[in-house]
Amino acid sequence: MIMQWTDVLGAEGVSTKDIENMGNEIENARMGFMEKIKNGEIGFTNLLNVDLGNYDEIKKYMEEFDYILIIGMGGSILGTEAIHEGINGLYYNEHGFPKVYFLDNSDPEKTCRVLNLIDLEKTLIFVVSKSGNTLETLANFSIIKNILEKKVKNYEKNIIAITNGGYLKKLAEKGGYILFNIPENVSGRYSVFSDVGLAPLSCLGINIKELISGAKIMDKLCKKEDVFENPALMSATIHYLMYKKRKNISVIMPYAERLYKFGMWYRQLWAESLGKDGIGQTPLVSLGAKDQHSLLQLYMDGPKDKIVTFIRVNTFSEDIKTEYGEGNLNMHNLSEIINSEQLATEMSLTNHKVPNVKIILEELNETTLGMLLYMYEMQTAFSGELFGVNSFDQPAVEEEKKLTWRLLEEGNYGNKRISK
Numbered sequence: 001m002i003m004q005w006t007d008v009l010g011a012e013g014v015s016t017k018d019i020e021n022m023g024n025e026i027e028n029a030r031m032g033f034m035e036k037i038k039n040g041e042i043g044f045t046n047l048l049n050v051d052l053g054n055y056d057e058i059k060k061y062m063e064e065f066d067y068i069l070i071i072g073m074g075g076s077i078l079g080t081e082a083i084h085e086g087i088n089g090l091y092y093n094e095h096g097f098p099k100v101y102f103l104d105n106s107d108p109e110k111t112c113r114v115l116n117l118i119d120l121e122k123t124l125i126f127v128v129s130k131s132g133n134t135l136e137t138l139a140n141f142s143i144i145k146n147i148l149e150k151k152v153k154n155y156e157k158n159i160i161a162i163t164n165g166g167y168l169k170k171l172a173e174k175g176g177y178i179l180f181n182i183p184e185n186v187s188g189r190y191s192v193f194s195d196v197g198l199a200p201l202s203c204l205g206i207n208i209k210e211l212i213s214g215a216k217i218m219d220k221l222c223k224k225e226d227v228f229e230n231p232a233l234m235s236a237t238i239h240y241l242m243y244k245k246r247k248n249i250s251v252i253m254p255y256a257e258r259l260y261k262f263g264m265w266y267r268q269l270w271a272e273s274l275g276k277d278g279i280g281q282t283p284l285v286s287l288g289a290k291d292q293h294s295l296l297q298l299y300m301d302g303p304k305d306k307i308v309t310f311i312r313v314n315t316f317s318e319d320i321k322t323e324y325g326e327g328n329l330n331m332h333n334l335s336e337i338i339n340s341e342q343l344a345t346e347m348s349l350t351n352h353k354v355p356n357v358k359i360i361l362e363e364l365n366e367t368t369l370g371m372l373l374y375m376y377e378m379q380t381a382f383s384g385e386l387f388g389v390n391s392f393d394q395p396a397v398e399e400e401k402k403l404t405w406r407l408l409e410e411g412n413y414g415n416k417r418i419s420k
């Protein structure tokens with residue numbers, strides 16, 4: 001994985017001098033975060049030292065099942081989805097085993113549809129919630145549990161609960177489900193390298209060891225003191241300086257469909273971690289090359305309020321040639337087309353003075369994905385220090401949660417109650 005920031009160091013961007021002028025501010029941010037790790041306040045970096053042998057055992061559970069169902073919200077599921085899609089691809093269910101479904105919303109059609117598609121008796125269910133009290137997770141799980149109770153003998157063996165407390169932990173203890181914990185000092189959106197991500201991913205055929213080895217390579221780089229050698233610190237600094245120059249939007253633009261869910265994971269990380277005390281840079285995800293045909297006009301010619309991060313994959317696992325037989329389209333691989341489009345967009349944005357940085361993955365595999373996700377966790381943590389916000393909590397979200405519970409208690413659904 002290589003990170004290039006040459007295009008941001010131009011006229012509308014930040015100069016090497018700007019970065020050098022920050023002097024101690026950058027080092028203080030790095031040290032500030034390192035101190036939090038040292039005193040145990042923050043624990044996500046320690047996850048990389050965990051013994052991975054246990055996941056071979058967890059993988060064996062799958063021998064009895066044909067389907068996997070993962071229930072969770074936000075940090076309890078987005079990382080798993082990102083890595084599953086990043087490695088297994090979008091169309092995994094069509095030709096792969098096991099079949100996996102994610103229940104990550106309170107949308108009734110989605111839940112009903114998934115229930116129609118799976119045989120719960122043959123399904124291994126991961127229910128994941130750090131707090132154990134998240135409404136959507138509990139609602140979906142209660143539906144599943146109810147059906148299982150009626151239909152499946154000894155259904156408890158189908159369930160793995162990953163939680164630290166709340167109602168879900170009580171249920172798990174009472175029901176005798178397999179139960180895993182999340183270290184208390186690892187907040188949800190930084191938990192993908194804990195059991196939250198690794199337990200289900202090991203059942204989905206992901207090579208956990210390579211994933212963690214990628215994260216470890218990145219961890220080493222992110223400990224470097226020199227900002228120009230530390231990709232997470234450099235990227236955090238660039239985004240911070242750009243924010244000061246009114247780049248209020250951070251667009252992430254992968255040119256690989258398999259990275260779309262990575263973008264969804266990144267959105268939560270960047271938004272919930274930094275969006276507080278009136279500060280925050282809005283994360284946007286655009287998918288290359290298709291979003292060139294819907295969003296690029298705005299990025300090029302609209303308000304100059306964005307910094308764009310491209311992610312390109314040099315070598316795709318499958319490729320195919322065009323066969324026009326004449327003209328410029330003749331005999332180009334699709335990989336050549338998509339990567340030329342990435343370069344052309346980058347050059348055009350630079351011409352239009354839109355600052356952009358680029359992450360290049362030689363291939364998209366467990367090692368590079370591990371590097372990428374870990375880099376963003378570190379970048380976000382360093383950014384929290386630079387912005388002076390706590391990047392590990394999300395106090396404002398609680399207000400909506402409390403209000404929803406209250407409305408439910410009152411039977412106030414915002415429309416006429418429909419009873420069946």
Ligand SMILES: O=P(O)(O)OC[C@H]1O[C@H](O)[C@H](O)[C@@H](O)[C@@H]1O
Nearest residue numbers: 074075076129130131134188397
């Ligand atoms: O893991 P849980 O406790 O169920 O939380 C799931 C999600 O819930 C909330 O909406 C928080 O804002 C997220 O940060 C969290 O990841």
